[in-house]
Amino acid sequence: MDRSEAEIAKAARFSAFQEEFKEVFGNIRRGLDNQMDTIPMVNVEMHSKLILTRQLLNNLEKYVQTTIDTGKLAEFYVQQQEQKQNWLKSLYSNIGR
Numbered sequence: 664m665d666r667s668e669a670e671i672a673k674a675a676r677f678s679a680f681q682e683e684f685k686e687v688f689g690n691i692r693r694g695l696d697n698q699m700d701t702i703p704m705v706n707v708e709m710h711s712k713l714i715l716t717r718q719l720l721n722n723l724e725k726y727v728q729t730t731i732d733t734g735k736l737a738e739f740y741v742q743q744q745e746q747k748q749n750w751l752k753s754l755y756s757n758i759g760r
Contacts, residue, residue: 673744677737684731688724695720 695717702709730736 673741677740680740681731684727688720691720692717 695713699710699713702713704710727736
């Protein structure tokens, strides 16, 4: 695989990660919404907890999205992949000794 193919593969994996990220937050949000719908309104304490949890989820999602948008997450992802490759190279070079 040449350099451009590797870059395309990285971009595809990262795009898949972004879609998974959206799906995960969507699933959590739907779960919170379902809880809000099933908890009786008289249970003010639980509704308050769910509202706070939803606010926390929104803040976390904004932070992660900002990290993605600024490229910091992509940099982190690439660094992790490079570390993994270096570790594997080191492992295989030590085995051959």
